[in-house]
Amino acid sequence: MTCEELLQALNEYVDGTLDLSAAECQQFAQHLAGCNPCQLVVDNIRGTIQLFRAGEPFPLPVEFQQRLQLNLQQRWAEKFGVGESAEVR
Numbered sequence: 247m248t249c250e251e252l253l254q255a256l257n258e259y260v261d262g263t264l265d266l267s268a269a270e271c272q273q274f275a276q277h278l279a280g281c282n283p284c285q286l287v288v289d290n291i292r293g294t295i296q297l298f299r300a301g302e303p304f305p306l307p308v309e310f311q312q313r314l315q316l317n318l319q320q321r322w323a324e325k326f327g328v329g330e331s332a333e334v335r
């Protein structure tokens with residue numbers, strides 16, 4: 247799994263459109279174990295997911311999702327110098 251694939255999966259997971267299988271969880275965990283920037287991002291998102299699941303009755307606002315994606319892309323750009331995959335929904 248590449249960082250990009252992980253980022254994509256995370257986005258879908260946060261969207262609620264992705265259910266991780268056991269195998270995918272393992273790939274996830276394997277990548278994370280060796281990738282510090284991804285660990286940071288996941289830590290960040292984990293807080294979001296917990297908030298989201300803590301009984302908030304409304305879906306994530308679009309603005310928030312866009313901020314989250316921008317945030318992720320910025321981190322990636324800082325770490326890997328990839329800034330041009332700006333396919334923000």
Ligand SMILES: [Zn+2]
Pocket residue numbers: 248249252277281283284
């Ligand atoms: Zn990574």
